[in-house]
Every structure is written in C-alpha cells, then in structure tokens.
Amino acid sequence: MPIGFIANTASVLSLSIGKQHPEIIGQDMVDSNGSPHQGITVLPIPILKGTAPLLHEIREKLRPHEPELTVVDLITATRTTQTYAQYSNKMLTTPVDQLNYCGIALYGTKKLINKFTGNLGLLR
Incomplete structure (x- = not known):
C-alpha cells in the first residue's frame, strides 16, 4: 500500500480503538512554560x-475471541467510497469471503494478541 494509505489506515484504526477504550489515553499535561498539552496514549x-x-x-x-478482544477492521472500500453510509453499505453487501482488509486493530491481553500477531x- 502507498505510505499515505498506510498512515490513514493506522489513524482510523487508532481513533476507533481510542473511542472504545478512552482509558488508554493519559491525562492532559503541561510543559515547563505551563502551556497545556493533550494526553496521548499510555500504551x-x-x-x-x-x-x-x-x-x-x-x-x-x-x-470467536471477540468477547475477550476489541477488534476494529478496515476494508479497502475506504478507497472507493466517499461517505460513511457508502462504506457501511459496501460492508453490508459484500460477501464476507470477498472483504479485502487493509488493517486490523486489536486491544486486549498481550498473550491473546500475540497469539494472532506474534x-x-x-x-x-
């Protein structure tokens, strides 16, 4: 994949995991001048x-492991759809065996994630 598409995929998946697990974002902080900075992921x-x-x-x-893991996937239809409704329709109407994934984000225990990504x- 082109670097821009890889970066976009990582961004979309990260935002989606962050929505599901806001506890992974650290507290806001200040720098040595007292200027505020938003918290970032602690993981x-x-x-x-x-x-x-x-x-x-x-x-x-x-x-089968989705009760134990948060799984967010992204299919390549993001390249051809212009709205979330179009993307959702593409997901709904494409047979599962024909879905082309460009990325998957996982959140859960390290042991279980390593089972699939090690x-x-x-x-x-």
Missing part, C-alpha cells in the same frame, strides 16, 4: 505488516 502501538490474504485469515480467526514483523 505502545506497534504497526505490524502482513498481506491482504493474511489479514483476512487473521480476521476470521479472531471472530509472527508478524514491524512495519519499518
């Missing part, structure tokens, strides 16, 4: 790489 957010078929495989394997390399 590391590794960006891992994988192929589209691998993302699809991982996504399907995650389904063999993926860091994006560099």
